[in-house]
Amino acid sequence: MGPFRMSNPFEQARDLFVEGVRLHQDGRLEDAERQFQACLALVPGRASTLANLGATRLKLGKVREALEPLEQALAQDPDAADALRHRAMANNLLGRHEAALADWTRLLRIQPDQAATWQLHGETLQHLDRHDEALASYDAALARDPNLGPAWSRRGALLKDTGRPEEAAAAFRKAIENGDDADLNRYFLAALEGRDAPVAAPRRYVEFLFDGYAGNFDEHLVGVLRYEAHRVLAQQLAALGRRFDAALDLGCGTGLCGPLVKPMVDVLEGVDLSANMLAKAAALGVYDRLQQDELVHHLTTTARRYELVLSADVFIYLGALEAVFDGVSRVVERGGAFCFSVELAPEGHDFTLRPSQRYAHSERYLRALALRHGFQVRSTLRHPIREDQRQPIPGLYLCLQAV
Numbered sequence: 318m319g320p321f322r323m324s325n326p327f328e329q330a331r332d333l334f335v336e337g338v339r340l341h342q343d344g345r346l347e348d349a350e351r352q353f354q355a356c357l358a359l360v361p362g363r364a365s366t367l368a369n370l371g372a373t374r375l376k377l378g379k380v381r382e383a384l385e386p387l388e389q390a391l392a393q394d395p396d397a398a399d400a401l402r403h404r405a406m407a408n409n410l411l412g413r414h415e416a417a418l419a420d421w422t423r424l425l426r427i428q429p430d431q432a433a434t435w436q437l438h439g440e441t442l443q444h445l446d447r448h449d450e451a452l453a454s455y456d457a458a459l460a461r462d463p464n465l466g467p468a469w470s471r472r473g474a475l476l477k478d479t480g481r482p483e484e485a486a487a488a489f490r491k492a493i494e495n496g497d498d499a500d501l502n503r504y505f506l507a508a509l510e511g512r513d514a515p516v517a518a519p520r521r522y523v524e525f526l527f528d529g530y531a532g533n534f535d536e537h538l539v540g541v542l543r544y545e546a547h548r549v550l551a552q553q554l555a556a557l558g559r560r561f562d563a564a565l566d567l568g569c570g571t572g573l574c575g576p577l578v579k580p581m582v583d584v585l586e587g588v589d590l591s592a593n594m595l596a597k598a599a600a601l602g603v604y605d606r607l608q609q610d611e612l613v614h615h616l617t618t619t620a621r622r623y624e625l626v627l628s629a630d631v632f633i634y635l636g637a638l639e640a641v642f643d644g645v646s647r648v649v650e651r652g653g654a655f656c657f658s659v660e661l662a663p664e665g666h667d668f669t670l671r672p673s674q675r676y677a678h679s680e681r682y683l684r685a686l687a688l689r690h691g692f693q694v695r696s697t698l699r700h701p702i703r704e705d706q707r708q709p710i711p712g713l714y715l716c717l718q719a720v
Contacts (some may be wrong), residue, residue, distance in 0.1 A: 330360040334369070336517075341373055349373050354387050364390040368400040375403050378592050380410045404631055405437070410593060413670055414444040432462035440471055448479050466497030477672070482509050506669055514670035516637040521612060524590050544703040546630040546658045547713060551577035551716050553698055554627065554656050561624040565610055565648070567657075568631030572598030579603045582625065588615045609709060616644025624650050628657040630702060633675035636668045644688040651718045655692060656716040659683065660702055672703060694719035 337352030353370040357363065371387035374380075384407050390400040398601050402678050405420035421438040428434060439454030455472040458465055473488030482508075489502045493694035500519045509513045551574060561582045566574050568585030573595050579585050586606040589595050595607050608615065612631070626645050632638060662669045669677050682695070688692055695716045702712035 318628070328467040330356045330363070332364075333359070334366055337369060337373075337696065340368065341376075346373055346377050348394075350377065353458040362389065364393045364397060364400070368397060369405070372403045372406075375410075377495060379595070380407050383407050385538075385552045385583055393691050398424060398427055399529070401427075402434070405441070406431060408435075409444070409547065414441050417441050418445065431466065432458045432465050433473055436460065436465065436468040436471060439468075439475075443471070443653055444473055448475060451570070452479075452673070462494045466492045466495035469495060470497045470502055470505070477505070477509060481608070482672075485509060499698045502532065504670075504672065507671055508674045509669075511672075514668075514676075515634060518676075520590065520632040523698070544630070546702045546714075547573040547577060548657050549698065549700050549712075550574065550627065550629045550656060550714055551717055554578065554625075554654070555581065557716060558693065561623070563623045564625035564627065564635055565621075565623045566604070566614075567626055567628040567645075569598050569607070570631075572604065573601040574627060578627065584712070586621070586623075588612065588687070590616065607683050613640045615645050616648055619648060622648055626653070626655045630658055632657065632659050632678065636670060636676045638668075638678065638686055642686045642692075645659055646690040647690070651719055653719050654695070654716055656714075658702060658712055658714045661699065661711040661713045678713070683713070683715060687715075687717050693719055 320675035329679060333352050333356040337349045337356060340346075340349035340352060341538055345717060350373045351372065353373060354364055357370065358368050360366070367390035371385075371390065374383035382403065387400050389405065391404065394400075399549070401420045401424045405417045405424065408414070408417035408420065418438070418441045421434060421441055424434055425431070425438060433667040435454050435458035436464045439451040439458065441452060442448075442451035447594055452472065452475055453495040455468050455475065456631065457719045458468040459472070462468070469488050469492035473485045473492060476482075476485035487507055489509075492502045493499050498519070498521060501517070501522055503513070504515055504519055506524065507660040522548055563580040563584040564578060564586065566572075566578065566585065569575065569589050570591070572587065575585060575598060584605045586608070587604045587608050588593070588608045589598070590609065590611055592609050595609055599607055626649050632641070635641060649655055660671075660675060660677035662679045664679050664681050666679055667682040668679070671677055685692060695718050698714040700712055700714060703710050
């Protein structure tokens with residue numbers, strides 16, 4: 318038998334790194350994270366391993382944890398393209414758009430012909446309300462790759478926001494032609510053109526919107542758009558003059574309702590589609606349980622029951638509400654309350670999809686749903702939800718009781 322040969326730490330680290338890359342590519346992200354960590358324990362500070370660890374954590378949704386290894390990698394090589402790209406993505410997800418823009422700009426100096434990077438540069442500028450520059454970045458992306466469907470879609474959204482609806486519609490059609498999400502772009506077209514509205518916003522749209530919005534959601538919604546739905550709904554709920562054993566905040570977001578409702582309930586739970594929103598809600602320390610799930614799926618599968626279900630400014634992403642009422646009637650106790658807000662639609666429609674890409678509902682439709690699902694109307698209130706272009710958006714607030 319020949320002599321036993323032990324591999325040195327560099328060879329072991331190399332093998333761990335290669336295995337980590339393979340696991341990452343196979344979608345086994347937690348296993349990949351462990352491999353990269355073991356690799357760094359043997360050979361600390363290697364930039365390529367740090368960059369891959371950061372990229373893996375970012376895919377796992379560990380956005381803040383991803384930043385540390387990415388920062389370390391860039392400290393060694395400020396022009397490391399992969400680390401720059403992932404740090405920019407992390408900063409965007411955290412709402413740090415100025416920092417993300419600096420990384421995208423640096424990356425474009427290194428790789429000026431990357432169409433996808435120009436698109437992401439434009440998205441970040443759009444977050445910062447630098448619309449003319451964002452449009453120039455989308456045009457730069459499409460000059461390099463005219464078949465880049467997502468860039469056409471982002472361009473359409475920007476043109477819609479800046480009052481150029483015909484050009485926006487043409488861009489959404491180009492997005493569909495070039496393979497971007499057809500359901501998403503048809504939703505945008507329906508909002509623009511006022512016809513062929515789907516029964517709900519595409520899940521990808523809602524999840525992407527709020528994951529990216531979580532970092533500055535409260536400040537923008539309350540401070541800029543003068544959002545009041547959470548406060549008005551809580552006041553209406555308090556006027557019922559009762560305390561609830563268990564409550565579900567349906568579409569809780571960052572938890573704006575939580576501190577206002579918690580004094581009225583013994584146990585407060587929340588459910589939302591956005592992981593980043595839920596992280597903000599958890600930091601408040603007022604929710605006893607939070608779960609990431611699509612709302613109707615949660616209502617139709619949970620074993621839990623509640624004396625109160627509330628939902629502030631959530632149904633703007635749902636047109637037809639039959640499935641919601643079915644689900645709420647399943648989970649709410651007899652005598653329990655279902656309180657929510659909607660944007661108010663004209664009485665000639667059950668619901669409409671507005672150019673803002675938000676649904677509005679009529680009082681007649683909601684009363685009919687309540688009657689059909691065994692709810693009695695306890696109170697109604699008409700009050701603005703928020704402002705849009707400095708104009709108040711009419712809202713309707715209903716409190717129903719399960720009978």
